[in-house]
Amino acid sequence: MEPTLPQRLYLLSYDTDKNRFDPVSTAYRGHLLRAAALTELILGGLLRARDGRAERDTARTPEDPFLAEVLDGLSPHEPGHWINAVPDREWKAERAVREQLVANGSITVDRGRVLGLFPTLDVTLEHPGEVRRLRERVHEAVRTEHTVATAPAEDVALAAIAADGDVWTVFTPQERHEYRAGFKAVHERFGVEVPGMRTAILAAVVNRRAGTA
Template sequence: MDLTLPQRLYLLSYDIDQNRFDPVSIAYRGQLLCAAALAQLTAAGQLRVHNATAERTTARPPEDPFLADVLADVSPDKPRHFNSAVYLRAAEAEKAVREQLTANGTITVDRGRALGIFPTRTVTLGHPEQVRVLREHTRNAVLAGHDAAAVPFGDAALAAIAAEGDIWTAFTPGERSAHRPMLTAIQERFDTAVPGLRIAIRAAVMATGRGASY
């Protein structure tokens, strides 16, 4: 699947067995999607990070509309701290990513009304087997015992964001605890690539009254 990190994170949050999204991280999913975008933009050289503060570089902007919108919120003249950057597009992030995945056929969205009154939205995966592969790649970054330096950056970033964001469809609290040394190695790699972003994710989670269940 040739998808952006935000798109992959959105799909990772879907519980294939229960046919629903992870209910634990729903309150801050927009911030997590923005964090995934910031990680991808930094890895691509479109953002430069120093002391958890990002500034836009002169690199060519991404073609993906959501990534481009997140990048546009970071001025080349006024760096943006990750603590605020993860919120700038949070309100519309899930809708934007969902519409992209609908447009490319990865998901379908059916709308209805519960009790004839309350609007509902049902998301169905077009290719659940591909999402299972995505999930396993992310989980294997932590659970398979690989050298953290050899794990592809996209998988490492998704694992770090999912663990910090308490996305149970990726890792249960018990798995995070049982594989603490490998998870720490993945987190340290992520911190080196995108310094300060994981702390901003943690702050966004805690602001909703939740904390990672380690």
């Protein structure tokens, strides 16, 4: 089964050369994973985006447990704003996605303690080549305005979330400058397909850095 958008974003956040996670976006990775989940629900038709708010399709439920949990957090009676949906229970997101990837054999996790007191968690990719290929696919999507227009919606969404979330393992600042025309097109397309999500992601990042969320 194809990994979900949150699962792909988690894997993309891992530096396959240094065998560690991107340190820049660590503080708000849960927000970005929720943004990816909400985006997948939109692209899959289980949510409708209107004026920066999310309207649920109450007749359908996703098979993926994490997507289902994110969807269940939205009221079936009143549209919710992305700016509230992205940070909602974000502290649970990374663990939920990580456990899914352990279960499907994508990663292994070793737990330990430093000085016998402080818990540690070491993640190892089981298929680093697949992660590198995924990263190349997302890179290819933003190289030119043409590639943005023809790339799969999920690849464009991953590019948009990774760029706004400063996930340097996906795009370094130099690459974002190099592909600036492509990124302009990425944000335009993402804004059409998932209206209001970019504002919510940027707000979550800013608030987290400021220590207010």
